[in-house]
Amino acid sequence: MNTANLNTGPLPGTEAAGYLRVFLQAHAARLRAALAAKDRGASAVELAVITAVLVGLAVAILVIVVNFANKQGTAITNTNVPNPAGGGGG
Numbered sequence: 001m002n003t004a005n006l007n008t009g010p011l012p013g014t015e016a017a018g019y020l021r022v023f024l025q026a027h028a029a030r031l032r033a034a035l036a037a038k039d040r041g042a043s044a045v046e047l048a049v050i051t052a053v054l055v056g057l058a059v060a061i062l063v064i065v066v067n068f069a070n071k072q073g074t075a076i077t078n079t080n081v082p083n084p085a086g087g088g089g090g
Contacts, residue, residue, distance in 0.1 A: 027046070034043055 030046070031043055
């Protein structure tokens with residue numbers, strides 16, 4: 001098998017991981033600068049913003065999961081199950 005043709009480009013998520021790495025490096029540099037300048041308040045504000053972003057992401061994921069569960073529940077409710085016994089239970 002010729003594997004030279006299987007390389008179709010970067011893996012999915014590579015670009016997003018690169019952006020995340022750069023963002024975290026910039027954030028770490030700001031924190032180091034704030035600590036060097038003895039500015040303790042800047043890190044508290046930044047942590048509050050990061051926490052708010054993470055809470056927002058958690059809420060978005062929760063909404064997606066709840067919507068998916070509701071759609072699946074509706075699909076199960078609307079399914080007709082045949083009765084192989086032909087009727088009564090008596």
